[in-house]
Amino acid sequence: xxxxxxxxxxxxxxxxxxxxxxxxTSGSATAAADYRMPIRRPSAAFMLSxxxxxxxxxxxxxxxxxxxxxxxxxxxxxxxxxxxxxxxEFFTASVWAGIIVIGFVVGIxxxxxxxxxxxxxxxxxxxxxxxxxxxxxxxFVMPASFSAQLVAFLIFRAFDMIKPPxxxxxxxxxxxxxxxxxDDLIAAFFTLxxxxxxxxx
Numbered sequence: 001x002x003x004x005x006x007x008x009x010x011x012x013x014x015x016x017x018x019x020x021x022x023x024x025t026s027g028s029a030t031a032a033a034d035y036r037m038p039i040r041r042p043s044a045a046f047m048l049s050x051x052x053x054x055x056x057x058x059x060x061x062x063x064x065x066x067x068x069x070x071x072x073x074x075x076x077x078x079x080x081x082x083x084x085x086x087x088x089e090f091f092t093a094s095v096w097a098g099i100i101v102i103g104f105v106v107g108i109x110x111x112x113x114x115x116x117x118x119x120x121x122x123x124x125x126x127x128x129x130x131x132x133x134x135x136x137x138x139x140f141v142m143p144a145s146f147s148a149q150l151v152a153f154l155i156f157r158a159f160d161m162i163k164p165p166x167x168x169x170x171x172x173x174x175x176x177x178x179x180x181x182x183d184d185l186i187a188a189f190f191t192l193x194x195x196x197x198x199x200x201x
Contacts, residue, residue, distance in 0.1 A: 038119035056114035058127035072127020076134035112177030133184035159187035
């Protein structure tokens, strides 16, 4: 793996590659000033030091030294599948929709707090945004075969890593928790759009 590849834990960009607060736009310059010296690789001790970090780092999936964003997305996919299959009478579509909405709103605060503690607004280890986004994708995909779920997973990861317009522009504009959560939400919408067009064709 190349040292600056999108999924490298040392590469600086969103999800798998955190962005630097020094490049914040005027709308987020004040917020960027609140960030401390960057922590390159958060440890398990850091994650367990506060419940906020525990959630933001995907319950440990974001600590992966290889492709943390992909590991966080995988955790989200598996958790959605297991919970839905194990307790289908509780984890209905309406319940998942409520969880996703609440998770997005709360995630803005969670990711912002952890980003400040790590010194980078969208540190690669922060994967709560990937989890909520893949839950949204799976909400519309399931019930489906394993291959269909895998295709949805791969399409989402492609959008989240490549960041075609307007995803990258959104990420650069908002250097805070809203930006962290928002760009993955857009990637989820793009994924669902591709899947919908695929079904029509």
